[in-house]
Amino acid sequence: MKNDFILRGIAASPGIIIGPAYLFGEKTTVYRESAGPVKNTDREIKKFKKAVKESKKELEEIRDGLVKKLGFRKANFLDVQILALGDPWMMDETIKKIKEEKKEARQAVFEIEQKVLEKFREINDPYLKERTSDIKDVVKRVIDNLEGGKSMKVSPGEMHVLVADNLTPSDTAQLNKEEVLAFLTNLGGKTSHTAIMSRALEIPAVVGLREITEHIYPGVKVIIDGYSGVVVVNPKEKTLKNYERKKKHLKAIEKKLLGLRDLPATTIDGYTVDLSANVEFNKDIDSANEYGAKGIGLYRTEYLYLTQKRLPDEESQLKIYRDVVDRIYPETVIFRTLDLGGDKIFDNSPVDKNPFLGWRGIRLSLQRKDIFRIQLRAILRASQRKSVRIMFPMISDLEEVRKAKKILEDVENELERDGIDYDKNLEVGIMVEVPSCAILANDFAKEVDFFSIGSNDLTQYILAVDRTNQLVASIYDHLHPAVLKAIEGIIDAAHRQNKWVGVCGEIAGDPLAIPVLIGLQVDELSASPIVIPEVKKVIRTLSLKESKVIAKKCIGFSTSREVRRYLEDIVDTKLTAVRDLILAVDAYVK
Amino acid sequence: MIERIVRIENKLGLHARPASLFVKNASRFESDIKLIKDGIEVNGKSIMGVMMLAAEMGSEITIKIDGADEEKAMKTLVKLVKVEKFDEE
Numbered sequence: 164m165k166n167d168f169i170l171r172g173i174a175a176s177p178g179i180i181i182g183p184a185y186l187f188g189e190k191t192t193v194y195r196e197s198a199g200p201v202k203n204t205d206r207e208i209k210k211f212k213k214a215v216k217e218s219k220k221e222l223e224e225i226r227d228g229l230v231k232k233l234g235f236r237k238a239n240f241l242d243v244q245i246l247a248l249g250d251p252w253m254m255d256e257t258i259k260k261i262k263e264e265k266k267e268a269r270q271a272v273f274e275i276e277q278k279v280l281e282k283f284r285e286i287n288d289p290y291l292k293e294r295t296s297d298i299k300d301v302v303k304r305v306i307d308n309l310e311g312g313k314s315m316k317v318s319p320g321e322m323h324v325l326v327a328d329n330l331t332p333s334d335t336a337q338l339n340k341e342e343v344l345a346f347l348t349n350l351g352g353k354t355s356h357t358a359i360m361s362r363a364l365e366i367p368a369v370v371g372l373r374e375i376t377e378h379i380y381p382g383v384k385v386i387i388d389g390y391s392g393v394v395v396v397n398p399k400e401k402t403l404k405n406y407e408r409k410k411k412h413l414k415a416i417e418k419k420l421l422g423l424r425d426l427p428a429t430t431i432d433g434y435t436v437d438l439s440a441n442v443e444f445n446k447d448i449d450s451a452n453e454y455g456a457k458g459i460g461l462y463r464t465e466y467l468y469l470t471q472k473r474l475p476d477e478e479s480q481l482k483i484y485r486d487v488v489d490r491i492y493p494e495t496v497i498f499r500t501l502d503l504g505g506d507k508i509f510d511n512s513p514v515d516k517n518p519f520l521g522w523r524g525i526r527l528s529l530q531r532k533d534i535f536r537i538q539l540r541a542i543l544r545a546s547q548r549k550s551v552r553i554m555f556p557m558i559s560d561l562e563e564v565r566k567a568k569k570i571l572e573d574v575e576n577e578l579e580r581d582g583i584d585y586d587k588n589l590e591v592g593i594m595v596e597v598p599s600c601a602i603l604a605n606d607f608a609k610e611v612d613f614f615s616i617g618s619n620d621l622t623q624y625i626l627a628v629d630r631t632n633q634l635v636a637s638i639y640d641h642l643h644p645a646v647l648k649a650i651e652g653i654i655d656a657a658h659r660q661n662k663w664v665g666v667c668g669e670i671a672g673d674p675l676a677i678p679v680l681i682g683l684q685v686d687e688l689s690a691s692p693i694v695i696p697e698v699k700k701v702i703r704t705l706s707l708k709e710s711k712v713i714a715k716k717c718i719g720f721s722t723s724r725e726v727r728r729y730l731e732d733i734v735d736t737k738l739t740a741v742r743d744l745i746l747a748v749d750a751y752v753k
Numbered sequence: 754m755i756e757r758i759v760r761i762e763n764k765l766g767l768h769a770r771p772a773s774l775f776v777k778n779a780s781r782f783e784s785d786i787k788l789i790k791d792g793i794e795v796n797g798k799s800i801m802g803v804m805m806l807a808a809e810m811g812s813e814i815t816i817k818i819d820g821a822d823e824e825k826a827m828k829t830l831v832k833l834v835k836v837e838k839f840d841e842e
Contacts, residue, residue, distance in 0.1 A: 242773040243800060249780075252799035279801055286807045290768050294804060297769075 166399045170372050174392035175358035177693050178367030179410045180345040181386050184379045187327035200265035207261045211268040214308035219248045244301040269309050273380050276302040326379045330357045345387040347375045359466050369394050420696030424455035428699045434707035437687040438699055448490045450692035458494035460689020461667040465503050480541035488545050495550045498542045502556035524557025529566055539574045546586035554615055559597040564610055596620035601649045604656035614657050618668025622646050640723040641670040647718050654683050675730050677701045682714025704740045754819040755827055763838045766809035771839035776800045778833055784820025
């Protein structure tokens with residue numbers, strides 16, 4: 164198996180973990196690293212041959228059954244697996260491994276599988292590449308038979324990194340969470356169930372890895388970097404050491420930075436931004452307070468809708484929203500209304516083929532006014548202490564803003580009639596994340612109280628990149644001059660109308676981007692609680708004057724590479740006080 | 754020992770089903786059967802080996818057979834590749 168195999172996904176929950184991998188949902192047990200050499204190799208070979216024979220019999224039975232149902236031609240897709248079981252090369256290699264290297268049968272099978280999979284990965288033909296699923300399937304069958312055909316338990320019984328194609332709520336229900344060190348999945352984005360749950364449990368996670376399950380066998384050591392989304396399979400000694408160092412380094416920084424907790428995010432020449440927290444669960448509020456966040460710049464409400472089978476009613480929402488308000492008071496909280504795709508909530512909704520261009524966010528809310536009204540009512544009722552703001556996601560047309568505001572007004576009138584108190588001056592804003600909204604920011608600014616720039620989606624839409632697609636993920640860069648120029652335009656448009664602008668995407672937590680955002684005179688930054696001290700430290704070493712020059716320069720470039728090079732140079736030569744902090748992060752995998 | 758070079762003429766090349774057919778046919782003979790493509794030699798009775806050759810349409814492979822029934826084996830396999838074209842069309 165190759166050393167230091169690196170995969171990049173979406174960083175879903177921060178933290179660095181090193182531990183053994185375990186494939187969820189597959190009936191295999193944990194590979195024991197040092198079982199020691201086998202004494203009786205003949206017995207292992209016999210065991211192996213018997214398991215192969217049994218597997219072959221099972222498969223032939225399955226095939227014969229299929230032939231009856233589907234006819235001969237359609238059933239012969241199982242031939243590859245059946246032939247694999249009689250494959251002289253695989254048989255010989257496995258037996259050789261047992262005999263010469265004194266390996267357990269099970270381990271010899273694993274190792275041969277890895278060898279075959281690796282060879283298949285080199286094949287360019289996509290159709291043949293897919294046959295790896297046959298190989299894995301057949302190996303699994305052999306292993307199961309080696310284990311005496313017994314069904315293995317779901318959990319390996321020790322601390323492990325859980326690897327899965329995807330995790331559904333029902334999967335997670337049967338997990339032993341005490342044993343999970345980290346999550347890795349092929350599928351999923353920032354708002355996937357796995358991502359949300361891992362953040363709630365404060366377990367590091369990387370999602371959207373596309374093919375992590377292909378590269379893992381039970382027990383293999385993996386490094387998970389939940390900050391950058393990097394996963395290293397079977398790391399070399401040197402890489403391990405680097406990560407141990409990074410882990411320590413981050414802990415030390417964290418400790419040092421917590422000293423900034425009660426200081427404002429002010430530049431040396433007196434420009435202050437509100438540095439607030441992105442929050443998903445009420446318990447994140449403790450972290451937000453601990454890390455010195457000024458209020459909540461983004462409260463995601465999706466989780467309420469994903470965790471239970473029924474849609475959340477007004478009272479249960481109100482309870483949660485009120486709790487948020489009380490815990491962050493006197494600071495403010497911005498509730499973002501539901502930002503989910505329809506296929507995530509309704510069982511009978513067709514799967515969105517292109518979810519980021521599909522039926523989601525405000526588009527869903529405006530069509531399902533029943534759901535929307537309940538949420539608005541709950542948020543309004545939680546606003547009595549006058550510390551609540553509300554914003555709508557996925558706005559692409561001014562009509563949507565008008566319609567949403569009209570519904571909000573209706574709900575307010577309803578509350579009025581019912582004699583229920585709420586904040587009559589509650590600020591209403593929108594997420595600016597769709598290019599149409601960025602381009603027409605001037606018009607939108609006239610009709611809302613504030614903007615919050617969702618840099619993740621804005622970047623994705625401007626650059627037309629699905630960053631969960633490994634083949635194009637490298638094109639995704641929120642420091643692309645086109646994105647920065649859009650942000651500049653949005654901020655200017657809002658300021659001309661005396662409206663304030665926040666940024667709540669990942670760019671707000673990226674230390675390298677902070678000088679640019681400050682230079683563009685953003686009013687608020689909202690990021691994960693954990694990165695707040697770092698961002699604050701950077702802001703406190705900057706001057707607005709200098710940052711303006713930096714921002715102007717960046718926007719003048721034409722590629723993100725130029726922007727990055729320039730910023731790294733600036734950090735290296737001018738921002739020496741925070742150099743280590745900013746540049747330390749990605750220098751560990753070398 | 755006999756050798757012959759054949760061109761793969763079916764559309765998908767030696768993908769899973771043709772490879773299975775080839776291996777099934779090859780396995781009926783006693784002789785040692787090897788396939789060679791671009792200098793890589795694999796066991797013609799190994800499904801993994803044959804698939805890993807990733808022989809696409811138009812590519813040329815060498816069939817090398819050694820054993821008592823080599824003549825008959827060669828005839829059968831060449832027919833499968835060139836005449837029957839793996840029964841694909």
